[in-house]
Amino acid sequence: MNVEFISIPKIEDNRGNISVIEHDVLPFEMKRVYYLYDVPSAAERGGHSHKTQKEFLIALSGSFDVVLNDGKEKRTITLNKPFEGLLINQGIWRELNNFSSGSVCLVIASAVFDEDDYIRDFDQFIAYKLFSDR
Known part of the structure; x- marks a missing residue:
């Protein structure tokens, strides 16, 4: 599956840690940053795929599950560390x-x-994957 964990450099200090994301951490140039918060525990977000866009997800606080599907394999990953993120490349369905x-x-x-x-x-995603994987 076309996803990968990426460690974010962490500077440890007894006053608190800091992690920095600069140009060399991600394999793409940052064009947009947004965040989800106050999401009820029973709610779901995502429910889509991208044709070309890549995304890097980080659990800054707490935890959540990322359910991934590439049209052939389904996988669930729990994110719960602010110094590690999940790179989701294009063509991956995420919830x-x-x-x-x-x-x-x-x-x-x-x-x-x-x-x-x-x-x-999701059905359009599967059709898109069948067509694009040829």
Whole structure:
């Protein structure tokens, strides 16, 4: 599956730790940053795929599950460390759920918002994957 964990450099200090994401941490240029918070534990976010955009997800606080599907394999990954993130490349369906109380999900994207890049229907995603994998 076309995803990978990426460690974020961490500077430890007895006054508190700091992690920094600069140009060499991610394999793409940052074009948009947004975050999810106050998500009820029973709610789901995501439910889409991107045709070209890549995203890097980090659990800044708390935890949540990322359910991934590439059209052949389904996998669930729990994010719960602010110094490690999940790179989701294009062509991967993602759903976020099981948010803990107070969790914050930071998303760094390789592109600005473009509705045409989204596939929001799972059946259309499967059809797109069948066509694009030829």
